[in-house]
Amino acid sequence: MALEDDRGGWVDRWTAKDLVELVREANANVLTMMIVNEWGQAYFEAKLLPKHPQLRRTDRLKEVLEEAHKYRIRVTGMWGPSR
Numbered sequence: 001m002a003l004e005d006d007r008g009g010w011v012d013r014w015t016a017k018d019l020v021e022l023v024r025e026a027n028a029n030v031l032t033m034m035i036v037n038e039w040g041q042a043y044f045e046a047k048l049l050p051k052h053p054q055l056r057r058t059d060r061l062k063e064v065l066e067e068a069h070k071y072r073i074r075v076t077g078m079w080g081p082s083r
Helices: 016-025 060-070
Strands: 030-036 074-079
């Protein structure tokens, strides 16, 4: 499942609840989520990486982990190929 677009410009158009609901509809129990995009921007609070500019007020990884945990869905992180 990929919810990506050019430069990650739509990352603020989906929520953790939206994503987990898609996983549940697919009857899956594991979600592999991009946690750092190919431009080296993190979707979580990271000390050594810049955070994605559209996620300044949120920790998307934390939100997904919390929502997925409610339904016993495991979440793994994928690091994009940084330039």
